[in-house]
Amino acid sequence: MTPDPIQHARQRFFSQKAVPGGLIPQSILRSWTRCQALGLEGRANALPEPLTAYEFALTAGEAEAFKRLCRPEVEALYADAQATDSIVILTNASGLVLDTIGSLDFAERAARVALRPGVPWSEQVVGTNAIGTSLAEGSPIEVRGAEHYLECNRILSCSAIPIMGPQGNVLGVLDLSGPAETHHAHALGLVKLAAEQIEHRLFEQGFAGADVVRLHVDPAMLGTSREGILVFEDGRLKAANRHGLALIGRRFDDIGRATWADLFREQLASLVENGSLKRENGTTLVGRLEGFRRATAPRARVARSGPSPAPSPIFDPETTRSLTRAVRLVDAAVPVLIRGETGTGKEVFARTVHARSGRSGKPLIAVNCAALPETLMEAELFGYQAGAFTGARPGGSKGTLREADGGVLFLDEIGDMPLALQTKLLRALQEREVVPLGGGRPVPVDFLLICATNRNLWDLVEAGAFRSDLYFRIAQYTIELSPLRHRSDRVQLIEQIWDDLGAETQGIVMAQECRERLVTYDWPGNFRQLVGCLRAMMALCEPGETLTVDALPPDLRAGAATPERPAFPRGRGQATLEAVTTTAMQDALRAARGNVSLAARRLGVSRSTLYRRMQV
Ligand SMILES: Nc1ncnc2c1ncn2[C@@H]1O[C@H](COP(=O)(O)OP(=O)(O)OP(=O)(O)O)[C@@H](O)[C@H]1O
Known part of the structure; x- marks a missing residue:
């Protein structure tokens, strides 16, 4: 029988102090060596000591802002955690567990090895482990089964990454841990993505008096959160995110040391003038200097002072008729269901219905049913009493159904609502009252309902994933929004959006061939993709310029004109299927501006599938 390489490495390490190459990653070997030097006993089963409740309350209080900052990504990871029987863990900068969320079953087992809030998981205390070792190594790491230094921790398979502040300071660690026997192959990729999104948000606060440069090759x-950000003060690198450092081949240690002249061949002015920069190695990056307005022409100054405004909604005659009918129905308290592929403008349509309805002066409350984990969705929709659950706001919450009282409730992606909540929603619609979580008296509500979905709800009903009684209640009138590739008015549509975005005022002209490519492309991301593409083209060109096909994104430039997108590849074998899948995923990612959760949701695949296929 072939020996387990990790076990073999362990035996050689503990008996002969030498591990043959290739058995375990060098980072694990370095960690074992550190643990041994600290005198840690590999066979020890001693559990780390938790902080006292008082000490932990103090630490957790200090870390509250950090926890809040990380919450959206922790919750997004939570969906993966449940699916793979894992838990998401957030620690502070010294590896003290602040929060765990995820599979209850595994959480129980993890608690047996003290992987729970209030317990320190630094390498010095617990030996090799993803949290502590990622901190010790200063890099993302995966620690599987027997790679854990202490035998008792072999039940774990963990992936962790330090979350870095803009100045290269460690803020904490994000970790996804599951049972060793069901190793989650994409866990490390997922935590990396989540960490980079958190780190990207940290730059939103701005850097007074500094030059903030945003760069990428694409x-x-x-x-997006994948752009590189570099902040310079008096020509010296003052802050950066990990993508920014990777683009210039530097590390967090270089913050405070590297200067502009060390990194780029051109002056900062070149970025402002040309929207691009040459790196030291001669390759080019595109980007912009934050908050800087081009000074080439007065017209440009106006045009570049902010992102181009959203184009006003454009409706073809058929959609305009649907709109009129929808307004009448909603005014008569008949629920309306909007169906259409992603980006066809379902939300824009719903907002227009609200704006033209008798309730336009009242709120329109929009909830995306695909964006919230099941546990949070119930509280979000129906509200809760004070103290209804751990983490609840002290004063309780009204919930979105009650917030929509007197106005319009828009439930987007209704097909993603879990069955248990469908039952509760149905009851609220029938009784016209809401019972908050944690009990209390039912509260009467009066809202008009618009729902939207990009799925076939009836198929979901037949598959038992959607309640038929709820279906008949919300789908009394269904409006289909056509995908762009089926619209015959694409020429006028592109023309109008282009003008709305300010092309004419900036004197930007589009060459005929460029226009034709836009018209014949199949736009799988529909309006969203089209508007995004036109916006990007406009942002990247100079006032007065004539845009040729070179200004188009690669897919369109390559002449990927596919006027009619086949539902399935037309008998061209596996290679074509692969290509079609990859293109669809790339498009979805682009349309979601690099947001993997959103792209996965729109494609109807899991984040890990998307991650695996794209190797993002
Ligand atoms: N009728 C329209 N005219 C012009 N632009 C539109 C129109 N509809 C949508 N858009 C553009 O497309 C973007 C996406 O629209 P919207 O969010 O309404 O699509 P959706 O169908 O709800 O997408 P999803 O199913 O992914 O949630 C909008 O931000 C807007 O810029």
Whole structure:
């Protein structure tokens, strides 16, 4: 029988102090060596001592802002954690567990090895482990089964990454841990993505008096959490995110040391003038200097002072008729269901219905049913009493159904609502009252309902995933929004959006061939993709310029004109299927501006599937 390489490495390490190459990663070997030097006993089963309740309350209080900052990503990871019987863990900068969330079953087992809030998981205390070792190594790491230094921790398979502040200071660690026997192959990729999103948000606070530069090799990635950010003060690198450092081949240690001249061949002015910069190695990056307005022409100054405004909604005659009918129905308290592929403008349509309805002066409350984990969705929709659950706001919460009282409730992606909540929603619609979580008296509500979905709800009903009685209640009138590739008015549509975005005022002209490519492309992301593409083209060109096909994103430039997108590849074998899948995923990612959760949701695949296929 072939020996387990990790076990073999362990035996050689503990008996002969030498591990043959290739058996375990060097980072694990370095960690074992550190643990041994500290005198840690590999066979020890001693559990780390938790802080006292008082000490932990103090530490957790200090870390409250950090926990809040990380919450959206922790919750997004939570969906993966449940699916793979894992837990998401957030620690502070010294590896003290602040929060765990995820599979209850595994959480119980993890608690047996003290992987729970209030317990320190630094390498010095617990030996090799993803949290402590990622801190010790200063990099993301995966620690599986027997790679854990202490035998008792072999039940774990963990992936962790330090979350870095803009100045290269460690803020904490994000970790996804599950049972060793069901190793989650994409866990490390997922925590990396989540950490980079958190780190990207940290730059929103701004840096007074400094030059904030946003860069990437691909213009489509600017503005996403994958863009590189470098902050310079008096020509010296003062802050950066990990993508920014990777683009210039530097590390967090270089913050405070590297200067502009060390990194770029051109002056900062070149970025402002040309929207691009040459790196020291001669390759080019595209980007922008934050808050800087081009000074080439008065017209440009006006045009570049902010992102181009959203184009006003454009409706073809058929959609305009649907709109009129929808307004009448909603005014008569008949629920309306809007169906259409992603980006066809379902939310825009719903907002227009509200604006033209008798309730336009009252609120329109929009809830995306796909964006919240099941546990939070119930509280979000129906509200809760004070103290209804751990983490509840002290004063309780009204819930979105009650917030929509007197106005319109828009339930987007209704097909993603879990069955248990469908039952509760149905009851609220029938009784016209809401019972908050944690009990209390039912509260009467009066809202008009618009729902939207990009799925076939009836298929879901037949598959038992959607209640038929709820279906008949919300889908009394269904409006289909056509995908762009089926619209015959694409020429006028593109023309109008282009003008709305300010092309004419900036004197930007589009060459005929460029226009034709836009018209014949199949736009899988529909309006969202089209508007995003036109916006990017406009942002990247100079006032007065004539845009040729070179200004188009790669897919369109390559002549990927596919006027009619086949539902399935037309008998061209596996290679074509792969290509179609990859293109659809790339499009979805682009349309979601690099947001993997959103893209996965829109494609109807899990984040890990998308991650695996794209190797983002
Ligand atoms: N009728 C329209 N005219 C012009 N632009 C539109 C129109 N509809 C949508 N858009 C553009 O497309 C973007 C996406 O629209 P919206 O969010 O309404 O799509 P959706 O169908 O609800 O998408 P999803 O199913 O992914 O939630 C909008 O921000 C807007 O810029």
